[in-house]
Amino acid sequence: MASLPPIDLPRGATGAGAFDALAEGGENNVLFGFLLRLGDDSLILGQRLSEWTGHAPSVEVDLSLANIALDLVGQATHFLNHAGEVEGKGRDGDALAFRRDVLDFRNCWLVEQPNGDFAQTMARQLLFSGWQKLLFQALLGSRDATVAAVAEKAVKEVTYHEELAAEWVIRLGDGTEESRRRMQDGLEWMWRFVPELFDMDPLAAFVAEHGLGADLAALRPAWDRRVRSVIEQATLRVPADQRPILGGRRGHHSEHLGHLLCTMQFLPRTYPDATW
């Protein structure tokens, strides 16, 4: 995997006031923090989707959901392994996935939301994959060669995820009375977490400015057009915007993440000396 990009990254709190938040979380460089955001988003959503295995509405849907989960776990592995290399403290993707606590996770609130019913799961997928697709398209030009390479592989995966989710949102919205109600509820549940996806906090601004990351705010219009068109085809209402719920990128999460981590991290934490 490629090494650090050829620019100076501020270390710890030395990068001026803008990076106080990072210093608080204990990360010692910005790229590391950025890679955690990418890796944790994929990891946590992959973990959530894998909960469906064996319980989907039909065998075929089981296969679809597992395919998406597999893609996401693969992305997480690439991003987190690279994060470990960048950090340079001997941690690999597994150490990062299985030995961090809530405050050190950098995923957004959207991906840690419970699956709920199939409509809620598809609402989350549409909103997230639509964003991830635009993000990865922008990351194709990242100065970090590994980020660009993973984005190139992953953009195809998430394009498929987004299309599949859109097909389902449309069918459930325009299906029966019950499915329509559930689909609207699913969107209402997830909509609160949309602003966080596009939030340009200091780290996001820094990586965008230095050609490592993407200008997230600039992705919003394309995302809006697409998501609104799907919701319209589904004959549903676009939920009302509310005061943004932020915090995931700083380690301040919903209550759900702790429980997810309890399950996911149970073995490596119970047997800290074991390898598997």
Added chain:
Amino acid sequence: MSKDWPLWEVFVRSRGGLSHRHVGSVHAPDAEIALRHARDTYTRRMEGVSLWVVPSAQIVASDPADDAAMFDPAADKVYRHPTFYSIPDDVKHI
């Protein structure tokens, strides 16, 4: 009993230049989802570059009871095959 979706037959082209080949079937509510189900079921190991799905109810099949009338008459048309003709060995390119 709650209902299941209709059945679709799935055909996969394994690589460019080859015909689509029947690989199995999936249940799906409509053609678009049938394609997705076919993709998620039958191309997980790089088995294909193109997919067809056809509603199973739309397949018209020959009746095995008519096998003899359908297929046996071809059996004695040996003159349709190149090996039927003997050409001397020293005549080339034919």
Added chain:
Amino acid sequence: MYTTELQKTKAVAGTEDPDKLAAFEARVAADEFIEPKDWMPEAYRRTLTRQISQHAHSEIVGMLPEGNWITRAPSLRRKAILLAKVQDEAGHGLYLYSAAETLGTSREEMIEALHSGKAKYSTIFNYPTLTWADIGAIGWLVDGAAIMNQVPLQRTSYGPYARAMVRVCKEESFHQRQGYEIMMHLAAGTPEQKRMAQDALNRWWWPSLMMFGPPDADSPNTAQSMRWRIKRETNDELRQKFVDITVPQAEALGLSVPDPVLAWNEEKGGHDFGEIDWEEFYAVVRGEGPVAKERMKARRDAWEEGAWVREAAAAYAEKHARKAEAA
């Protein structure tokens, strides 16, 4: 993943046309394939439908014990492997349901039969997965036993079943190896890991031997199934083969097989092994396995809670087909 003969069918009814029956038997004896629209005796159709759907149910219910550990897999690599493996099982269930459907029973009817308790599935999945080592043991022993049973079925007389088995066998080749690899890591690991591995072998060994079904003496339909090429080796033959192959694998792991009677018999060129607790086997077949109720509840819940999704998509399709017609 696996099929055993768990329910009996009566011998061929005397009502079939004797000429057709003779021609059919001759085709099968000549190792020809029977295809969906070909004439076949009712008992053949019934036996096959039962066997294939039972096999499909086993794949689908078999997702549950291993699915129980996907969210707790101890590394990213293990998580991806297990997820892919359990997903394969969904795929195998699907191939097999498709094969059974060609015999004229809908998947819906088969699922209904499973949920009502009328249809059976492999007894092995009614045991709980307690530790991560169980995931190793299932891959190694349960998939090992399944492969032994399924490989000969690639040459079974019914075309769609044989083709499904070819696909299943090809995909399943990694399942057993990943299980054994888990066991290798555990057996060479910390004392706690070794304990887990040995305990898993202790719990899964006997249920794995039961997977091959009742002894030949109590398996009255074996002769007919063998004649019809829907079974190609007897239960006891396969079981013996499994024991002979698996015992050295356990030795290589440094684990002990929980059978004090187990010993190599030079004369027969195979292992002697202890008596299987057939009472336990029949109890589990009857639905009295330790987690049988949990398994059935999970399947019924998934189906019932998914009903609104299936209905919604069907309603959408109908609505839009009508619109397309009107346009």
